[in-house]
Amino acid sequence: MVNIGDVARAAGVARSTASYALSGKRAISDEVRDRVHRAARELGYTPNAGARALATSQTRVIGLLAQFLPDEFAPAMLQYIQGVTDSARDAGYDILLSSDPDGPGALGRITDSRMVDGIVLLNVAADDDRLPVLRAAPQPGALVGLPRDCTGVDVFDLDxxxxxxxxxxxxxxxxxxxxxxxxxxxxxxxxxxxxxxxxxxxxxxxxxxxxxxxxxxxxxxxxxxxxxxxxxxxxxxxxxxxxxxxxxxxxxxxxxxxxxxxxxxxxxxxxxxxxxxxxxxxxxxxxxxxxxAPDRLGRMAVRQLVRRIEKQVSAEAPHVVRFVSPELVDRGSTAPPLGQQ
Amino acid sequence: MVNIGDVARAAGVARSTASYALSGKRAISDEVRDRVHRAARELGYTPNAGARALATSQTRVIGLLAQFLPDEFAPAMLQYIQGVTDSARDAGYDILLSSDPDGPGALGRITDSRMVDGIVLLNVAADDDRLPVLRAAPQPGALVGLPRDCTGVDVFDLDxxxxxxxxxxxxxxxxxxxxxxxxxxxxxxxxxxxxxxxxxxxxxxxxxxxxxxxxxxxxxxxxxxxxxxxxxxxxxxxxxxxxxxxxxxxxxxxxxxxxxxxxxxxxxxxxxxxxxxxxxxxxxxxxxxxxxAPDRLGRMAVRQLVRRIEKQVSAEAPHVVRFVSPELVDRGSTAPPLGQQ
DNA sequence: CAGGTTCATCGAACCGGTTCAACATCTCAA
DNA sequence: TTGAGATGTTGAACCGGTTCGATGAACCTG
Incomplete structure (x- = not known):
């Protein structure tokens, strides 16, 4: 596969120059920038995710921990997932999905190995055993569902x-x-x-x-x-x-x-x-x-999570507990009781 | 975060020795091996996924490309996903889930950046526009659903x-x-x-x-x-x-x-x-x-994909097109027609 | 025209693993 | 007693990016 060294050589510049030309993090002359971009395009260059993660300690991946419970209705679960994946994509993130029945174990492995920049927890229980692990992790976390103790995480749920x-x-x-x-x-x-x-x-x-x-x-x-x-x-x-x-x-x-x-x-x-x-x-x-509105809750969780990841809110900023207010969709199944119309 | 250098120092050995002691890829004296393992445990060492991916060019992640179509029934889709995530976990892999409407674009980005070791495609259409991208990728691919042209991928579908x-x-x-x-x-x-x-x-x-x-x-x-x-x-x-x-x-x-x-x-x-x-x-x-049996198809796809990733079948081994034979579940809704009992 | 700025580029170091070649030590056979 | 072989350990290189400090050239200013 073609790496940034190949691009630099094709453009006749140093590796670092190619990196700066592509990221725009330093001033680069128009001419060199164009040469680098053209070389990258012609060679079909895509940065290696592992190498970039190693250098920047950012993966642009969000971990999504769901639990597929047999008595949970599939449409709702899929809608959560859809809200999360859609808004993650909009923000430029990919989703690492885990449905491991051992929630704490999977969560610890994923956060410790630095595979993700943040975590979204679905089906949060009142005393969720994944929460202590999440609080100990260096990455920020957002929950869908209200636990008893909300410290250290952003929480979203229906009111x-x-x-x-x-x-x-x-x-x-x-x-x-x-x-x-x-x-x-x-x-x-x-x-x-x-x-x-x-x-x-x-x-x-x-x-x-x-x-x-x-x-x-x-x-x-x-x-x-x-x-x-x-x-x-x-x-x-x-x-x-x-x-x-x-x-x-x-x-x-x-x-x-x-x-x-x-x-x-x-x-x-x-x-x-x-x-x-x-x-x-x-x-x-x-x-x-x-x-x-499960998809809306998933969206809200990801948006707030991305804000924390990208430091648009400081790590010390108070955590959010937000309840979505209910909305009654009238499908005409209610009326005054018999004898009172 | 603690890295392998910290572990090596705590155990009083070289970085390479710690690596060999943990992976078991070379003979290490019992005493040193125990020291390294104890140090790793006590420090809470977890290898950095990005660094490992960079060094080994293996990520132990499988890409799952689904398309959430509005007229597709959620329970079936969730069952595919569940089959895939479950069997991936059993084989020691994580799942990177993409539901990008731009299938070919998302697929190319994921494979080119080397985020995954293999790809599972769901909702495969007869002339699926993701297939050319998948064939051009260096990673193996497994499909759920039968395309017109099956070359270069393993295919699983109901008969x-x-x-x-x-x-x-x-x-x-x-x-x-x-x-x-x-x-x-x-x-x-x-x-x-x-x-x-x-x-x-x-x-x-x-x-x-x-x-x-x-x-x-x-x-x-x-x-x-x-x-x-x-x-x-x-x-x-x-x-x-x-x-x-x-x-x-x-x-x-x-x-x-x-x-x-x-x-x-x-x-x-x-x-x-x-x-x-x-x-x-x-x-x-x-x-x-x-x-x-969508979960069964998902399982079969992952199992075959893992075999290819881990070279248990050679890259030149002929690709599989496997049809699951239908099974009639009798719920008592059929009987001889009226007047013929 | 000396000296200070700004601009564009480069080389080297670093992130955290794995792996290769080299080396020291020990064992055993000739 | 020498040498071949096995065993255990090490330092260095490498994977492919990013980023820091240095450098040289061009430009201004007094």
């Missing part, structure tokens, strides 16, 4: 509290007084998915302060089962007129369940979910929902 | 011809004589998705040789629309008793469509699809299907 309130307020404003909230299964909470509580607690409080009844339940994340659970739930609470879904499997199953019960939204039941627009499109879900 | 035949034969054996095949939309074919033809042509031939009627149609890939198209199709061919689906959107929409028509499979219509088991699980699809 789940506000999401819970918005869902309740929306149905309350229409006149509903008996609501059901279907959350994620308990094992999601156990592995650190605190966002389930964040939404649920805020919803419960919002309902209480308005004198509404709110039944909360943890639904399954497996497909045939959640359907049966929804049937049982609707049987148990015939008086409920509003259904809140913070559980993708439940949202995917609900159209069939309603069909089987010869019910429809919003005529018999007002429904509002919490999932991404992409998810809704994939499953052609007809329910209004809080848009969780 | 779509056999899949078409299996679907037809399965329904024929049950006694069906009037079939419908719903394929992917035409724009998928136009951008190089030759697999659509491969399945369809084989199905047509299999039907013809058995004296069966097979109506073929290209369905949409968008969600509300494909449902209406299925209705129209079933209206137009009331005599058809068997439905073949090579279109994920159609498979996802069919349960609702059948429900709306007060029909069910296999009582009124025998249905067999072609999609991955993961896809079926995500959508809880009740139809028997040809398992397309």
């Amino acid at each position: 789940f509290e506000e999401s819970g309130r918005v869902m309740v307020e929306h149905l309350h404003a229409l006149g509903h007084r008996e609501l059901i909230l279907v959350s994620q299964p308990e094992h999601v909470i156990e592995r650190g998915g605190a966002y389930v509580w964040r939404l649920q607690d805020a919803a419960v409080e919002a309902a209480a302060s308005r004198g509404l009844t709110l039944h909360t339940v943890h639904g399954s994340s497996e497909q045939p089962r959640i359907g049966r659970e929804l049937h049982a739930l609707l049987d148990a609470h015939p008086e409920a007129t509003g259904l809140l879904l913070n559980n993708e499997a439940a949202a995917a199953a609900l159209p069939t369940v309603l069909h089987e019960r010869h019910r429809s939204a919003p005529a018999d039941l007002s429904v509002v979910g919490r999932y991404s627009d992409e998810f809704a499109r994939t499953f052609s879900l007809p329910f209004s929902s809080i848009e969780s | 779509f011809e056999e899949s078409g035949r299996v679907m037809v034969e399965h329904l024929h054996a049950l006694g069906h004589r009037e079939l419908i095949l719903v394929s992917q939309p035409e724009h998928v074919i136009e951008r190089g998705g030759a697999y659509v033809w491969r399945l369809q042509d084989a199905a047509v031939e299999a039907a013809a040789s058995r004296g069966l009627t097979l109506h073929t149609v290209h369905g949409s890939s968008e969600q509300p629309r494909i449902g209406r198209e299925l209705h129209a199709l079933l209206d137009a061919h009331p005599e058809a008793t068997g439905l073949l689906l090579n279109n994920e959107a159609a498979a996802a929409a069919l349960p609702t469509v059948l429900h709306e028509r007060h029909r069910s499979a296999p009582a009124d219509l025998s249905v067999v699809g072609r999609y991955s088991d993961e896809f079926a699980r995500t959508f809880s699809l009740p139809f028997s299907s040809i398992e397309s």
Whole structure:
């Protein structure tokens, strides 16, 4: 392969001159600069990434640590990844993807070997065991998801509290007084998915302060089962007129369940979910929902990370904890309850 | 960060000795080897990836070029990625993921800068414009998907011809004589998705040789629309008793469509699809299907690629074109046609 | 016209590994 | 006792970039 020495020789200059001509970090005469650029182009010169990383201790690669969990919905995960890769490319970075089940181990290896300039962590749990490793690493880190302790990293997440309130307020404003909230299964909470509580607690409080009844339940994340659970739930609470879904499997199953019960939204039941627009499109879900915008969160994380890498914010600058405010996408699945139109 | 010089000094040996002690590439006395290993452990030494790549011209990174197409179903794409990352990790490689819409450009940059030891290409089109770039690169390449010209690369794909035949034969054996095949939309074919033809042509031939009627149609890939198209199709061919689906959107929409028509499979219509088991699980699809096993294809591609990288097969060894034979997963959605049980 | 600036270029050192050739020591056979 | 061979260790070179300090030429200024 052609290296910078070949380019220099072809242009009749020193190696250092060729480097300066290509990087523009020192004044070079127009004539020499053109000669070098022409030589580089004609020889098809591309700098060797390893050598450049060694010399500059910058790799222009961002590490992306995801965990592919079997009960996590693929469309959302792919959207995170897409947001991250797209904005990384826009900023001139490549993505090193790891899905190693041993998160801390993979993270330590990647950071210690200096393969990356920064790290993005997906599926962050409340007590994420990758966080101590990330804090000890010399590279900056950005998280998607809210851990208990945010020191030393930039954090981005949907505002789940506000999401819970918005869902309740929306149905309350229409006149509903008996609501059901279907959350994620308990094992999601156990592995650190605190966002389930964040939404649920805020919803419960919002309902209480308005004198509404709110039944909360943890639904399954497996497909045939959640359907049966929804049937049982609707049987148990015939008086409920509003259904809140913070559980993708439940949202995917609900159209069939309603069909089987010869019910429809919003005529018999007002429904509002919490999932991404992409998810809704994939499953052609007809329910209004809080848009969780995974790609936007991925973009935000990368943008802030790049700012830190390129020292546009000082290393001592306070770290960011930013919550994306929820946006209710109205798909017409909510209306005043029966007998109140 | 601690480098091999620090380790050598702590162990009281030369840099080269430390290197040999850690790599085991030369005989080193037990005593010195232990001293070096202990020093490395105590100092927390991790080799610098850039320096090692520069010295060995090996990066232990595999480039993964995917294209996130808006009408491609996320679960399948994620499964490819998962198969690739998992088997790469097992072989001791990391993954550099690119989703650049400019495939040839990104590929050339990654290979020329020597960031990777090999390349895996996903969503390979019949005349894929990344292929000339890949053939010109010094690194070996493995494809998932069948291009027109397979020279210089290893190729892995589902056997779509056999899949078409299996679907037809399965329904024929049950006694069906009037079939419908719903394929992917035409724009998928136009951008190089030759697999659509491969399945369809084989199905047509299999039907013809058995004296069966097979109506073929290209369905949409968008969600509300494909449902209406299925209705129209079933209206137009009331005599058809068997439905073949090579279109994920159609498979996802069919349960609702059948429900709306007060029909069910296999009582009124025998249905067999072609999609991955993961896809079926995500959508809880009740139809028997040809398992397309994207993770298995990703694994096979990486394994062969690693063999080439590590010279376990010579560079002159003939390249592989391997078709995974289809496997029919019986979910009970096919039966003899009405009046023939 | 001496002396100080500015500009363009160059040589050498450095980043952190790996690897080759050389060398010292020890063993064993002749 | 000499010499060949095996064993363990070392210094130096190299991979391909970047960057620092030095140098020489051209230009100004007084």
